[in-house]
Amino acid sequence: MKKRDLTCIVCPKGCSLCVTLSDEGRVVNVEGFTCPRGKEYAEKECTHPERCVTSTVRTADGFVVPCKTARTVPKESVFRVMDAINHTVAPAAVHVGDVLIQDVAGTGVSVVATANKEI
């Protein structure tokens, strides 16, 4: 058995979590959560961690527009997602929710604009 300490990032309360893992890496117990979302986060973080990626994309007219993945992606794909974002040029006019990249880095997740930018 091993223990892993985490801070829950699901809400601003930031509860301290302690996860007990079997030698095979299976979650045996979670302590410290004050709502079910914290337990779910801890279990996922120890078995299949995911992250939402936020960044900026260059636009065709030389500006940048903020963007994010439409939902979480596997943590191990974050650098490939960032590489794809860094190699993307968005149109000069972008609106909130516009899909800037589909299936980014083969994750099945889109990157969407999070702000408007007019020409």
Ligand code: SF4
């Ligand atoms: S366990 Fe629940 S209350 Fe605590 S930080 Fe996570 S989501 Fe928030």
